[in-house]
Amino acid sequence: MTTDALLTTGERTGRVLGTQPRPRPASAPSTVLTLAWRAMLKIKHVPFQLFDVTVMPIMFTLLFTYIFGGALAGSPREYIQYLLPGVLVQTIVFITVYTGVGLNTDIHKGLYDRFRSLPMWQASPILGALAGDLFRYSVASILILIVGFLLGFRPQGGIVGVILAMALVMVFCFALSWLWIIVGMLVRTPESVMTTSFIFLMPLTFASNIFVDLKTMPGWLQAVVGRNPVTHLANASRGLMHGQPVGNDVAWVLAASAVIVAVAAPIAMRMYRKER
Numbered sequence: 001m002t003t004d005a006l007l008t009t010g011e012r013t014g015r016v017l018g019t020q021p022r023p024r025p026a027s028a029p030s031t032v033l034t035l036a037w038r039a040m041l042k043i044k045h046v047p048f049q050l051f052d053v054t055v056m057p058i059m060f061t062l063l064f065t066y067i068f069g070g071a072l073a074g075s076p077r078e079y080i081q082y083l084l085p086g087v088l089v090q091t092i093v094f095i096t097v098y099t100g101v102g103l104n105t106d107i108h109k110g111l112y113d114r115f116r117s118l119p120m121w122q123a124s125p126i127l128g129a130l131a132g133d134l135f136r137y138s139v140a141s142i143l144i145l146i147v148g149f150l151l152g153f154r155p156q157g158g159i160v161g162v163i164l165a166m167a168l169v170m171v172f173c174f175a176l177s178w179l180w181i182i183v184g185m186l187v188r189t190p191e192s193v194m195t196t197s198f199i200f201l202m203p204l205t206f207a208s209n210i211f212v213d214l215k216t217m218p219g220w221l222q223a224v225v226g227r228n229p230v231t232h233l234a235n236a237s238r239g240l241m242h243g244q245p246v247g248n249d250v251a252w253v254l255a256a257s258a259v260i261v262a263v264a265a266p267i268a269m270r271m272y273r274k275e276r
Contacts, residue, residue, distance in 0.1 A: 031124035032131060039132025042102065052098070053136050057091045057144045064211065065151055072212060077152040084148040085237040086210030089169055089230060091144060092137045093205055096173045097197035099133050100180030101190045108189070126272060130177055137173055141166050157243035165240040168253060172233050175257035178264035185271045210234050229256050 043053065064083055069076030106112050115125045145162065155162050184193050208230040214222055225231055232252045239246030
């Protein structure tokens with residue numbers, strides 16, 4: 001009787017293990033989308049990130065328009081036509097640092113090891129974070145445009161020009177985010193990622209033509225600022241929004257973005273796979 005009972009138990013176990021179909025591993029697109037949703041949900045749990053996405057774009061637009069508008073263009077309404085595309089660039093470029101901050105946080109909390117043990121595409125955590133950041137960029141861009149329209153911004157290129165400008169900014173910032181992924185795996189804490197980012201982002205954005213025209217600067221400074229990638233991005237965004245020819249600047253931004261991704265993405269993925 002005991003032997004029969006054991007055989008029956010073994011048969012049942014074999015039937016369960018042998019006949020039940022195994023669940024399919026999650027596909028690469030589904031894991032990327034899932035982790036992108038996770039990146040978006042993190043915004044509400046980290047108030048400072050929410051501040052940067054909502055309050056900072058509005059604050060920058062209002063402050064720079066009313067502080068510099070009268071001195072540089074005669075009136076805030078005139079200055080906002082020049083300023084807003086540049087503020088859009090500056091704000092989104094600053095937000096890119098949160099890709100590295102989020103990755104660094106995940107690594108030090110042990111989530112990286114958990115992700116690595118799961119049966120999913122190993123690039124999903126990084127690509128998911130980048131996809132979530134694109135949503136963050138979109139929210140900030142829309143807020144800036146809404147404030148700009150209320151202040152009198154009128155893009156001559158119409159809605160098509162505005163969408164193209166936003167898309168170009170997204171492409172460049174997507175590429176720039178790969179650099180912060182590398183930084184996020186090199187430094188010890190999320191605070192160090194923030195500190196390192198501002199060392200590079202402050203001169204990158206303020207030493208550009210975001211706030212004033214390149215022609216108003218001394219000759220030696222024009223040579224430096226004219227080679228700044230943010231200057232080309234601001235020129236391209238401004239031209240697209242106002243319906244002006246900007247073929248060279250757009251081509252330069254796309255080429256720079258492709259080079260950054262081609263160099264930084266393989267390095268970042270290799271570091272991510274080897275991270276301990």
